Amino acid sequence: MKSISSLAIGSLSVLLASATLASCSGNKGQQMEMPAPAIATVTLAPQNVDLQSTYPATIKGKTDIDIRPQVTGFITKVHVDEGQRVRKGQALFTLDQVQFQAAVDQARATLNSAQTAVNTAKMTADSKKTLLDKNIISQYEYQLAENSLQQANAQLATAKAALVNAQKNLAYTVVTSPSDGVVGQIPNREGSLASPSSAQPLTTVSDNSQVYAYFSLTEKDLLALSGNGKGSLDAAIKSMPAVRLKLSDGTIFPIEGKVATVSGVIDNNTGSSSVRALFSNPDGVLRSGATGQIIIPNPMDSVLVIPQKATFELQDRRFVYVVNDSNKVVSTPIAIETNNNGKVFVVTSGLKAGDRVAIEGVGTKLKDGMTINPTAAAPAPDAPAAPAAEKAE
DSSP states (O other), X not given: OHHHHXXXXXXXXHHHHHHHHHHHHHHHHHHHTXXXXXXXXXXXXXXXXXXXXXXXXXXXXXXEEEEOOSSOEEEEEEOOOTTOEEOTTOEEEEEOOHHHHHHHHHHHHXXXXXXXXXXXXXXXXXXXXXXXXXXXXXXXXXXXXXXXXXXXXXXXXXXXXXXXXXXXXXXXXXXXXXXXXXXXXXXXXXXXXXXXXXXXXXXXXXXXXXXXXXXXXXHHHHHHHTTTTTSOHHHHHHHSOOBEXXXXXXXXXXXXXXXXXXXXXXXXXXXXXXXXXXXXXXXXXXXXTOEEEEEXXXXXXXXXXXXXXXXXXXXXXXXXXXXXXXXXXXXXXXXXXXXOOSSEXXXXXXOOTTOEEEOSSTTTTOOTTOBOEEEEOOXXXXXXXXXXXXXXX
16 A cells, blocks of 8 residues: 555656646747847938037127227216117217317417417518618618518417317217217216226117127137138138027027138137137127027038947947847947937948937847847827938028
8 A cells, every 4th residue: 555655656646747847838939939129210311410519608799899988077967778679870978078168269379379370470570671771770670580480480370270279179079989889887977077088988879780609619620620620720711611699588689690710829727619600680789798509510521320329338338239140139338420410420431321329228128149029119299200410590
């Protein structure tokens, strides 16, 4: 009986072991039969893209003229207000004219006196000449009369100059605008003392019909602009495309500008050089002191473009997953153009036209050597085909 029980227990163990092996074999078969994950891919092809570079900019009027008086006096009248558009020659301020009008009157009286003295001296000289011709007086006496006439003429010329100077000073009491423009801040009002030596101007008149946008380019940017020294910087500036101006509220100024000059000096502290772009401003929207961003377009022809989400970084190097003929992903190092629009990268090396690149699951699902089921990437909402660089506004 004991041997029969042992035999039964042994048979049961064999059956359980067989069932366990069968179960394990079934699970292993199920794991092997799991399909590869579907991953969206793009096939690279050369295309044209419009990238752009942006630089912080400060706006200044084409001319910002500090208005200072040419004579000292108390302000008696302010003819304009801050922000008012003025024309060349328009009165801005009037200074106290009393003392300057008195100086004009005094100079005119002096001139009249000098003119009378000339007339008297001329009559005397003419009379002496008649007497000299009749040998009644000596040459010496006549010469004294002639000298007095010349002295009177000199005093007359001095009096004329003094009158002109007094009249100019009187005219300077009306401070006018030297150009068309917009009036800036007016710190001093009626009753304030105005002087040519004052540190603070009466106001500033900005000619905003055209404005300059000042921004900076690094030494590296300047070298790239001139082809690393292969070409002339002046020629490169002339060939630069039109630039745009993004205002502080994010809107784009409707009129394009042109880079006009680049400073010949690189600031040792910042390592950059000042650049000036000129914009027409017919409606006066742009004002001196405003800020914005200069947008320089950078069109590139026949380049390979990949979405930024398709890349990952490892030890300061950038990689993508290239899908080979066996549908396995292979991590591949690439080099990219520094300039980008935040959505795509322009590839400079590491990939070629026709390569398939995985654009999903990077950093989460995909691992090097993994087999996938490649699927076509869905087109972007604003593009009918593969993602491309956003066109500059």
